[in-house]
Amino acid sequence: MSSQTLSVELSKDKMQARYTGEGGRLTTVAALQANVPAPSSVLCYYYEAFVVDRGMSSKIGVGFTSSATFKATSQPGWDTGSYGYHGDDGRKYSGSTTKGDDYGPTFGSGDTIGAGINWQRQEIFFTKNGNKLRTAFRNVKGILYPTIGLHSKNECVRVNFGQTQFVFDLQGHIEDERATHHEVVNRLPLSLSVSHDVVRRYLLHYAYAGTLQAFDKDASLLPCSLSPSALSPQASCVKGTANGEASSDPAWKPDGSGSRSGVAAGDAAVNVSMDSDVDMQGGDDPSDRRQQIDAASGSSFSDGCSSISSRSKCAASRRSSDDELTELALRHDVRRRICSGDLEGALAAIEISPLQLLADPTQQLELQLHLYSQMFIELVRRGDVSAALAYAQKVLAPLRSNLPEPLVHTLNDIVPLIAYQDPGASPLKHLLLPRQRESVADVANSAILIAAAAAAAAAAAAADSAKGFPEGGGGDDDDDDDSPVDMPSLQEGTLVSGLQAVLQHLSAVHTCAHTESGGYGEVFSLQKALLLAPSGQGG
Numbered sequence: 001m002s003s004q005t006l007s008v009e010l011s012k013d014k015m016q017a018r019y020t021g022e023g024g025r026l027t028t029v030a031a032l033q034a035n036v037p038a039p040s041s042v043l044c045y046y047y048e049a050f051v052v053d054r055g056m057s058s059k060i061g062v063g064f065t066s067s068a069t070f071k072a073t074s075q076p077g078w079d080t081g082s083y084g085y086h087g088d089d090g091r092k093y094s095g096s097t098t099k100g101d102d103y104g105p106t107f108g109s110g111d112t113i114g115a116g117i118n119w120q121r122q123e124i125f126f127t128k129n130g131n132k133l134r135t136a137f138r139n140v141k142g143i144l145y146p147t148i149g150l151h152s153k154n155e156c157v158r159v160n161f162g163q164t165q166f167v168f169d170l171q172g173h174i175e176d177e178r179a180t181h182h183e184v185v186n187r188l189p190l191s192l193s194v195s196h197d198v199v200r201r202y203l204l205h206y207a208y209a210g211t212l213q214a215f216d217k218d219a220s221l222l223p224c225s226l227s228p229s230a231l232s233p234q235a236s237c238v239k240g241t242a243n244g245e246a247s248s249d250p251a252w253k254p255d256g257s258g259s260r261s262g263v264a265a266g267d268a269a270v271n272v273s274m275d276s277d278v279d280m281q282g283g284d285d286p287s288d289r290r291q292q293i294d295a296a297s298g299s300s301f302s303d304g305c306s307s308i309s310s311r312s313k314c315a316a317s318r319r320s321s322d323d324e325l326t327e328l329a330l331r332h333d334v335r336r337r338i339c340s341g342d343l344e345g346a347l348a349a350i351e352i353s354p355l356q357l358l359a360d361p362t363q364q365l366e367l368q369l370h371l372y373s374q375m376f377i378e379l380v381r382r383g384d385v386s387a388a389l390a391y392a393q394k395v396l397a398p399l400r401s402n403l404p405e406p407l408v409h410t411l412n413d414i415v416p417l418i419a420y421q422d423p424g425a426s427p428l429k430h431l432l433l434p435r436q437r438e439s440v441a442d443v444a445n446s447a448i449l450i451a452a453a454a455a456a457a458a459a460a461a462a463a464d465s466a467k468g469f470p471e472g473g474g475g476d477d478d479d480d481d482d483s484p485v486d487m488p489s490l491q492e493g494t495l496v497s498g499l500q501a502v503l504q505h506l507s508a509v510h511t512c513a514h515t516e517s518g519g520y521g522e523v524f525s526l527q528k529a530l531l532l533a534p535s536g537q538g539g
Helices: 170-186 192-205 209-218 286-297 308-317 321-339 343-352 365-381 385-400 405-419 434-466 498-516 526-532
Strands: 008-010 016-019 030-033 044-053 061-065 083-086 091-093 112-118 123-128 131-138 145-150 156-160
Touching (some): 044 170, 343 365, 365 385, 365 405, 365 434
Antiparallel strands (some): 083 091
């Protein structure tokens, strides 16, 4: 605390003040303002003042003032932009020396008075001896400083800004505020079908087919386009744990086999199975490998509609019929292979797909970088150093000449893995964790989605042209812009699932609300919001 008056004695630590004046007149007040304002980037700011001695009349004021209107001879609450709770009459004041309002009990020697600002609600409240009083002031804004006012002889107050434990349970109060806010959010109506659809689209977006099957089965909403006979219970590649280590699920095996996502083995006929993985080592004929992959990922997603009614619902919900299912089968197969370390099989599956993602060595450079460097990592993981070295010279070196500078740096960070005798104990050991495979699988998944969307757009444009519509017109579409659509790059990360989009919008709304409120209150944390969600409830 700092003082601009000679009527106050401060302790050496400047946390205790004693009034030495005679008092009695309005101009003989001694006000002490903190030299640091209350931070506004927190949910709630709070401090306490312990009344060591009430003095002659307990004319003690506790509250907040602004630097612009602060006067060393005014109680907190007497001037514009200041707020105070006074001990002699228990009234609250703001911008007035005489017209205070009834508020709380009086206070004196031995009492601890707290003053807090709830920045989210933009309210000021006070406490007495650890008990919260009702809200004192609303619509509070601006830079405010903790302030104490003394006005009768021998009054003595010691302030606590958190250097010792508060009498009031501040942390409990903050948790209650957050829980109350979350409860209000949870009371908002949300259709179960909507939340189901958001999660389902996330699983579909990342081609977690086995998890998707289990999710739909559990919700009794198994769609006919993804029938049990179309999906492999073993095919889902679940993201790693928080620290990137492999899952502790006993059914999961490092080679990618085993049941995942709560789908019991033998639940249904498996068409896309781990048994159909392609062994590309040992000089197998490429045509044989392609036939194996076609059998594994081509037409395995059957229609599954057993009635006219269900078939009509299937047709209404499909985006592009067989093309969409073929694309999902490809994404599912590629993800499974990458996550199990079968990069040969993943590369072969991508190469033979109609999307031709790897046909041009000067295109899809980010996809090439991730796939080819992961192939290099898998060779190092297997301990086949000679094969890894040959692969680096034959594949990675030519690729490097086509890469832009940022991707060159990425490649340069991976190749040194081969130099370590024990890669698993090296500074680059993170490249051997499951999350590395998962990140590569995400890149491949996004590349396929982008390419499939571009192919669908081209097919639609060709169909419109054949029907006589202007190029880029699209029939009933009123948009006359016939300029080509720029597809997002993988590095831009613009291709996200519906669930991710919802979370992004949620964060954006909170950010905008925080900005609109003048930046008061704690910054929204999506992680904290999700952790606060009660078990079994959305948030």
